[in-house]
Amino acid sequence: MARPLSAQGSDMTTAYVQLTNPLGAARQFVAGTGSEHHLILDDAAGGTGPKPIELVAVGLAGCTAFDVITVLRQKFYQQVTAYEVRVEADQAERPPQVFVDVRIHHIVKGMAIDPKAIEEAIRLSDEKYCSVGAMLKQAAKFNTTYEVVEEKTAWINPQVEMSA
Secondary structure (H helix, E strand, C coil): CCCCCCCCCCCCCEEEEEEECCCCCCCCCEEECCCCCCEEEEECCCCCCCCHHHHHHHHHHHHHHHHHHHHHHCCCCCCEEEEEEEEEECCCCCCCEEEEEEEEEEEEEEEEECCHHHHHHHHHHHHHHCCCHHHHHCEEEEEEEEEEECCCCCCCCCCCCCCC
């Protein structure tokens, strides 16, 4: 395991990457996190793992997803049965190819989901909680949308009695 660059604090995030084959031409790395999770990073030519910039998009999707589902469930008591966040990001044409235009789409499935609750949960994530989004907004324009899919499965709805 790689050593941290400095003394580790409670609010410090750590990560490392190590070239998997130092003598080869490929640019594949094994990545590790301070929480001891590992994954393979690669470029488009190698194709054995995500590119680092793709992980930034995943980080944004995950960051806002954690915020929004927490607010929906714990503050607004919404009956969410499925939830997905999709991120698309356009990059600058020249290096460094930072994100310049980011589209985030939330898909919330459940019973009697209140659109105002979703809008507030997204607003809180956008303005207060999502650290990844806050960093990316330094370089990119954001557009966030959502859709609600009404759950139609009767057995999930506790108010509907099933007859034998």
